Amino acid sequence: MKKLRAASFTSLPFTLNSFTFSIFHLFTFYIMHIAIAGNIGCGKTTLTKLLVKRYGWTPRFEPVETNPYLDDFYQDMNRWSFNLQVYFLNKRFRDVVEISKSKDTIIQDRTIFEDARIFAPNLHAQGYMSDRDFQNYSDLFDLMMSLVGLPDLLIYIRSTIPNLIAQIAKRGREYEQSIRIDYLTGLNERYEEWIKSYPGKLLIVDGDTLKFESSVADFQRITEQIDAKLYGLFPEE
Numbered sequence: 001m002k003k004l005r006a007a008s009f010t011s012l013p014f015t016l017n018s019f020t021f022s023i024f025h026l027f028t029f030y031i032m033h034i035a036i037a038g039n040i041g042c043g044k045t046t047l048t049k050l051l052v053k054r055y056g057w058t059p060r061f062e063p064v065e066t067n068p069y070l071d072d073f074y075q076d077m078n079r080w081s082f083n084l085q086v087y088f089l090n091k092r093f094r095d096v097v098e099i100s101k102s103k104d105t106i107i108q109d110r111t112i113f114e115d116a117r118i119f120a121p122n123l124h125a126q127g128y129m130s131d132r133d134f135q136n137y138s139d140l141f142d143l144m145m146s147l148v149g150l151p152d153l154l155i156y157i158r159s160t161i162p163n164l165i166a167q168i169a170k171r172g173r174e175y176e177q178s179i180r181i182d183y184l185t186g187l188n189e190r191y192e193e194w195i196k197s198y199p200g201k202l203l204i205v206d207g208d209t210l211k212f213e214s215s216v217a218d219f220q221r222i223t224e225q226i227d228a229k230l231y232g233l234f235p236e237e
Contacts, residue, residue, distance in 0.1 A: 030105075031102065031103060031104065031105055032105045032106075032151075032152040032153070032230070033099050033105075033106050033108065033151040033152050034051070034057065034105065034106065034107040034108070034151060034152060034153050034155065035107070035108040035110075035111045035151040035153070035154050035155070036048055036107065036108065036109055036110070036154075036155045036156075036157065037110065037111055037113075037114055037154055037155070037156045037157070037191070038110075038156060038157035038158070038159065038191070038207065039157075039159060039164055039184065039187050039188055039191055040164065040168065040176070040179065040184065040187070041159070041163075041164040041165070041167035041168040041171070041176075042157040042158075042159040042163075042164060042167070042207045043157055043159075043167065043207055043212070043213060044062070044109050044110060044157060045061060045062070045109050046212070046213045047155070047157065047205070047212055047213075047222070048061065048107055048108075048109045050212060050213070050219060051107055051223075051226075052107060054219075054223055055105070055107075057104070057105045057106065057107040058102070058104040058105065058106050058107070059106075059107055059108075059109065060095050060099065060106055060107070060108040060109060061109045062109045062110045063088075063091050067084075067087060067088075068087070069083050069084040069087050070084065070175055071175045074175045074176065074178050074179065075178070077123070077128040078127075078128050081123045081128045081129045081133075082129055082130075082133040082136075082137065085115060085119060085120045085123070085129070085137055086137065086140075088115045088119075089112065089115050089116070089137070089140065089141060089144070092110070092111070092112040092115060093112060093144050093148070095108065095112075096112055096148050097147075100149075108151070111151065111154070112141075112144070112148060113194075114191075114194075115141070116137075116138065116141040116145075117190070117194045118187055118190045118191055118194060119187065120134060120137050120138070120141075121134075121190060122183070122186045122187050122190055125186065126182070126183065126186055150199065150200035151200065152201065152230070153200075153201050153202075153203060153226070153229055153230060154198065154200055154201065154202050154203070155203045155205060155222075155226070156191070156195055156198075156202060156203070156204050156205065157205045157207040158191075158192075158195075158204055158205065158206055158207055158208075159188075159207035159208055160188075160208055161181065161184055161185055161188060163207060163208045164184055164188075165181070165184070201229060203222075203225055203226065203229055205222055210222065
């Protein structure tokens with residue numbers, strides 16, 4: 001939820017007897033939580049870094065390189081799925097609490113909702129997480145959700161499996177080379193189901209056709225949509 005920055009009228013970029021002020025600048029006085037969602041390899045971190053540079057937002061990146069379970073998980077998903085998901089849930093809940101107290105606009109690389117609505121159910125459905133562990137995890141998540149609100153804008157990067165595979169191969173993380181196609185496919189299907197019923201403000205980016213990491217024009221198309229959603233005179237829903 002937007003929070004108004006502490007500011008006196010003398011610090012605002014307009015005078016009270018004039019309409020010649022920037023709507024964009026007015027809205028920068030709001031503290032917001034922006035989140036980027038999407039499957040493994042869709043380009044979340046790349047887009048996060050580009051938007052940080054464009055808007056000056058403060059980033060919250062997914063804890064990948066420091067994750068003590070990730071290598072083990074991809075080697076033995078049955079054994080480590082519950083540990084991995086609890087680790088992510090813990091880290092992201094901590095992020096959400098800190099974001100709620102922040103005086104900066106935060107852009108978050110992956111959300112707490114994806115862990116519980118996408119990754120954990122997919123592991124359970126594919127037999128990598130037991131009924132007992134999944135129920136325990138779900139109960140913990142439901143308790144946390146009583147304290148968590150939706151971001152002010154969710155940016156979902158939609159990507160097909162061939163594009164995800166190409167991107168995963170391109171970045172060359174050793175532990176990701178053993179990811180199964182059926183695992184990625186299951187995640188994609190759950191992402192699409194989740195997005196269909198997502199109740200908050202949403203922007204969908206086509207990760208297959210918009211090459212925002214290499215095309216200035218494609219990145220500008222995304223930022224124009226973000227500006228309309230967040231800073232437009234009549235912000236889009």
